[in-house]
Amino acid sequence: MSNAGPDKNAVDPSGGRQNVTPQTTRPNLSDIILPGLIYAFCIVISLLAMTFEKAPDIFVGKGMQPRSFPLFLMVLVAILNTILLRQTFRNPPEKRNAVPYQTWLTMALMVLFFLITTYADMILALMVIIFSMALLWGERRIWLALLLAVVTPTTILLFFDLVLEVRFPRGWITNLYYK
Amino acid sequence: MTEALAAMGSVFLDPYLIGLIAVTTVIGVIIGALPGLGATTGAALLLSFTLTMEPVHAITVLTTIYVSATFAGSITAILINTPGTPAAAATCLDGYPLAQRGEAGRALGIAVVSSTFGGIFSVIALAIAAPLLANVAYEFRPPEYFALTLFGLSMLATISDGGAVKNLIGGLFGVWLATIGADHSTSIERFMFGQYELYEGLNFIPVMIGLFAMSELLVQSGRLKFIAQATRIKAVSLPTMADFKKIWKTVLRSSGIGTFIGILPAEGATVASMIGYSEARRWSKNKDEFGKGAIEGIAGAEAANNAATGGAMVPTMVLGIPGSGTTAVILVGLLVHGLRPGPYLFTEQVDTVYSIFGAMLLANIMFLFIGMFAAKQFARISLIPVPLLWPVVFSLAVIGAYSLNQSLLDVWLVLIFGVIGFAMRRFGFAVAPVAIGLILGHMVETNLQNSLKMFDGQWWLILTQPLALLFIVLSVISLFGPMVLRHIKSRR
Numbered sequence: 001m002s003n004a005g006p007d008k009n010a011v012d013p014s015g016g017r018q019n020v021t022p023q024t025t026r027p028n029l030s031d032i033i034l035p036g037l038i039y040a041f042c043i044v045i046s047l048l049a050m051t052f053e054k055a056p057d058i059f060v061g062k063g064m065q066p067r068s069f070p071l072f073l074m075v076l077v078a079i080l081n082t083i084l085l086r087q088t089f090r091n092p093p094e095k096r097n098a099v100p101y102q103t104w105l106t107m108a109l110m111v112l113f114f115l116i117t118t119y120a121d122m123i124l125a126l127m128v129i130i131f132s133m134a135l136l137w138g139e140r141r142i143w144l145a146l147l148l149a150v151v152t153p154t155t156i157l158l159f160f161d162l163v164l165e166v167r168f169p170r171g172w173i174t175n176l177y178y179k
Numbered sequence: 180m181t182e183a184l185a186a187m188g189s190v191f192l193d194p195y196l197i198g199l200i201a202v203t204t205v206i207g208v209i210i211g212a213l214p215g216l217g218a219t220t221g222a223a224l225l226l227s228f229t230l231t232m233e234p235v236h237a238i239t240v241l242t243t244i245y246v247s248a249t250f251a252g253s254i255t256a257i258l259i260n261t262p263g264t265p266a267a268a269a270t271c272l273d274g275y276p277l278a279q280r281g282e283a284g285r286a287l288g289i290a291v292v293s294s295t296f297g298g299i300f301s302v303i304a305l306a307i308a309a310p311l312l313a314n315v316a317y318e319f320r321p322p323e324y325f326a327l328t329l330f331g332l333s334m335l336a337t338i339s340d341g342g343a344v345k346n347l348i349g350g351l352f353g354v355w356l357a358t359i360g361a362d363h364s365t366s367i368e369r370f371m372f373g374q375y376e377l378y379e380g381l382n383f384i385p386v387m388i389g390l391f392a393m394s395e396l397l398v399q400s401g402r403l404k405f406i407a408q409a410t411r412i413k414a415v416s417l418p419t420m421a422d423f424k425k426i427w428k429t430v431l432r433s434s435g436i437g438t439f440i441g442i443l444p445a446e447g448a449t450v451a452s453m454i455g456y457s458e459a460r461r462w463s464k465n466k467d468e469f470g471k472g473a474i475e476g477i478a479g480a481e482a483a484n485n486a487a488t489g490g491a492m493v494p495t496m497v498l499g500i501p502g503s504g505t506t507a508v509i510l511v512g513l514l515v516h517g518l519r520p521g522p523y524l525f526t527e528q529v530d531t532v533y534s535i536f537g538a539m540l541l542a543n544i545m546f547l548f549i550g551m552f553a554a555k556q557f558a559r560i561s562l563i564p565v566p567l568l569w570p571v572v573f574s575l576a577v578i579g580a581y582s583l584n585q586s587l588l589d590v591w592l593v594l595i596f597g598v599i600g601f602a603m604r605r606f607g608f609a610v611a612p613v614a615i616g617l618i619l620g621h622m623v624e625t626n627l628q629n630s631l632k633m634f635d636g637q638w639w640l641i642l643t644q645p646l647a648l649l650f651i652v653l654s655v656i657s658l659f660g661p662m663v664l665r666h667i668k669s670r671r
Contacts, residue, residue: 030606034606045355049369052367055365060364060365060632061635062631063364063628063629063632064628070355077351077352080344084344087342093607100403102403103397103401103601107397113594114594122581126578129573130573131570133566136566137570148570152571152574156574156578165231166585167585
């Protein structure tokens with residue numbers, strides 16, 4: 001997992017009773033936040049599970065109630081998360097590079113895809129995303145990005161409609177096509 | 180048995196199937212040759228295209244993608260020092276140095292022949308082992324199935340990516356995802372958040388596409404500065420007699436290792452190739468050559484990773500427990516085509532099962548020819564500009580997910596699980612355990628519930644069933660064995 005941690009093969013003056021050398025490096029903040037988020041997830045899911053209806057005995061007998069299994073899972077996750085947190089402090093992972101701006105913008109494009117699909121048209125959304133993503137990822141030939149943005153969704157629309165008989169949600173472009 | 184062999188052989192006489200395998204092999208090799216895409220992503224993307232096909236044809240497409248993409252990862256590993264698939268990482272170690280010495284054609288020849296042999300060996304092992312295992316699986320009742328799925332989940336601890344704890348957390352997250360929807364025995368709604376489309380649970384396919392394809396897209400967006408440079412290659416050549424003499428033992432050993440590793444639930448081609456490579460080195464008389472272009476290194480890794488494909492199909496088809504990320508996708512393919520994996524598949528659908536085995540055999544032979552004659556052209560595919568490739572992958576991912584149920588919810592699931600998968604990978608979690616957990620989640624809960632009903636709520640009676648006890652002991656060993664061994668080592 002990490003190379004930054006203590007050398008476990010180092011000679012231990014305690015004769016093996018304490019086989020980890022003292023830690024000098026600190027874990028990154030994000031590596032501490034992550035287990036915190038996992039604990040929060042466990043708590044939220046457990047609270048939600050507690051709200052499930054109780055099933056009549058005729059269905060479950062002496063088996064599990066619908067809430068029991070998710071609760072059991074969350075307890076296991078919390079236990080493993082505690083081990084993970086301990087590992088993080090004993091053996092901090094290497095510092096990661098920041099997420100590049102292209103990745104954040106690609107995620108933003110996904111949100112844009114959601115918005116255009118919901119409020120305008122799915123095929124139009126694909127055209128916008130393909131064009132924007134190609135430019136964002138470094139394609140300098142605008143005509144090529146534009147060509148890709150037109151050809152790919154059009155091919156998809158025709159192939160899925162004519163061969164696989166898939167109906168796309170109605171929108172600005174699909175309304176013209178289905179007329 | 181005769182019926183089974185006839186079904187297997189019929190594949191070789193079916194022109195449609197031969198054509199389908201040839202086209203899919205080309206697609207698989209292209210997918211495998213493109214760094215970032217791989218067998219799992221490719222199979223996840225193509226899954227929705229197979230929905231209108233006959234079950235045998237659909238599974239043939241997926242398994243052909245699996246075997247051909249696993250092989251094709253070696254093309255870029257040898258030519259541009261970038262493994263097309265994680266399973267080809269070990270091939271880089273000797274393949275690239277050999278290519279740099281001007282022997283790229285020889286390296287590719289060794290890779291293709293070793294992969295073919297490993298693949299064929301494992302399909303034969305699959306055809307023999309699967310029915311035998313199916314006979315044992317007839318004895319399985321809910322306690323045995325519960326213990327078996329528990330064993331499958333415990334094996335996630337040993338998957339190569341990520342750490343044991345992270346993999347187990349990922350697996351349990353996947354199991355939790357399987358609880359979304361109506362409870363199977365009581366129909367009480369769980370974690371549906373008002374979305375009635377989730378009543379029958381999360382659809383596996385959008386989750387798989389999101390976790391594998393969309394998360395990979397986000398990972399690739401952070402690697403845009405990488406520029407691939409292809410090594411010059413004249414032609415791919417078959418290994419010479421001297422090369423054969425040098426590698427045959429390695430190929431045979433690695434085929435056995437790969438098949439065995441593949442059979443273990445949750446292990447896959449990546450682990451197999453690493454072990455195949457290290458065993459090749461251990462048994463070699465020329466250890467010093469390793470890392471500098473040893474052909475035994477290429478043969479060891481390649482035979483093992485392709486042998487793991489057939490091995491991984493054994494638990495997938497016999498027990499419904501996927502042996503790897505790709506077989507998790509294939510398992511979903513089997514389910515959506517109404518083929519419920521399990522021992523009864525081998526008695527009720529013999530024709531189908533053995534046709535699938537036959538198709539896998541043919542796919543392994545097919546990529547030998549395609550690899551030999553077209554590797555040079557496929558190597559060029561790896562140089563397709565990333566800014567043009569991934570927007571197309573994005574389109575295929577979202578439209579593929581939409582086409583399943585013509586539901587926008589499935590599209591949103593792809594995007595959500597893409598971001599979740601990316602975040603997990605960034606923090607060192609592998610995504611395959613989530614996919615495997617999601618598939619096993621339903622099995623583990625249902626069989627635990629049924630076992631509790633069987634034993635009137637006395638769960639400890641599960642341990643009185645010998646096979647169940649065996650699997651639980653194996654689970655404990657796989658979870659705590661490495662830790663105990665480490666402790667013993669450190670005390671010494």
